[in-house]
Amino acid sequence: MEPLVLSGRQAQREAFLTEVNRLAETEVRLCYQCGKCSAGCPVSPEMDRPPHQLMRLLQLGLEAEALAADSLWLCTSCHTCSSRCPRNVRVDVVLEVLRHLAAPTREGSSKIVAFHRSFLESVGRRGRLDEVDLTIRLKRRTREYFKDAGVGLELFRKGRLSLGHRSIRGVAAVRYLLRPKGGD
């Protein structure tokens, strides 16, 4: 990380922490960096910023660094972090809030965001997920056409691939819920 001058833009940085606290209905300043969240997090080995480091970034009001973290997307929402926090900080909800703030600008910059977007696109087609359709959309986005072909074949052989179901009657209602919310 580049050296930062923390004495600058204090008000702005505190405003960001206050906003995250409000959205997550928690108090990030309670975190005393014990590390239990990161110790319990299943994916902290793969994370650039494990949960306790994200909490520290927030305490310092480092908005850009927090929102750019890839770890937000590696999070599986297993809720182990918040279940172990000795100060009852809602770490899981904080990461969720950060995802919501970061999502609009993460256009295809992460395989995981690509997955989520493909998933919701597929749901918008017929109101329920079509796993084959999801796979096609995901592969188009990531261009990893042959990845997991073996797994797909196994599922096909076992008759466990959904193929060609009809749309639900309420598909228009579902599409309305999934509409892009640009200027909301």
Added chain:
Amino acid sequence: MRYAYYPGCSLEGSARDYSTSVAAISQPLGLQLEELEDWNCCGASSAHALDERVGISLPARNLALAESTGLDLVTPCAACYNRLASAHHRLERKPELRGEVAAELGLPYQGSVRPRALIEVVMSDVGSERLRELVSRPLGGLRPAAYYGCLLVRPAYLGLDDPERPRFLDDLLTALGAQPVEWSHGTECCGGHLGVSRPEVATRLVGNILAAAEEAGAEALVTACPMCQANLELRQAEAGRRRGRAHNLPVYYFTDLIGLALGLSPETLGLPKHLWPGWELLKTKGIWAGGGGP
């Protein structure tokens, strides 16, 4: 006992075997599961990962649709349970959101429907005493590892039992005559959606879970979540390759074991669709007589 039934999208596809299994045991257990008319995807991980409102409104539509039935909404999928229960909980705590969500849905929303996980319905409404009575082929000598996963026990305010040491699946297996093992990874995450979006990460997590089960002497895993079952099966071969030794651990749904203990055949329960049906294991334990199988 009547319930509105929410299968969830995976039960129409990759978890079709789970759907078969649930259907097979519902009648003997006295559960009348009436599929919710026109249900939609609960949003799984993706909706709430990207947008707060979509993460609530997708599952809320199902809760709203279920209101006219006057029944509890039961789902066999742990993730769907978590999303339905999260939406229900949030709208209960924030009544000011209810009107907005109802307007988005174009449906009235009273919050009167209770979302429930199928395994909780079995343990609460059927109960272990009744299960014991119904068992005609006790799973004696079978040593499964009860794999709870995350979303049935966390977050604690939605969970069915203690998040660190839950017992309900172990109790169910004991009622069926099996001897569930004590082990370390009962509530460790399988990777969830990473099984599709970042499979190498899921492979590592699955490898840890399977190795821990083996270390405790488990002969199979038992789960109540189609995502967990998929990850534990689909990443098992690669996990075995990484460590240089195959795992060969069957991953059953809890409904599979209920069905076997009730005397149903593996075929009726959809077992041939598992990647590791465990025919040898079932034969050795006297749970399946052989012939017919794969």
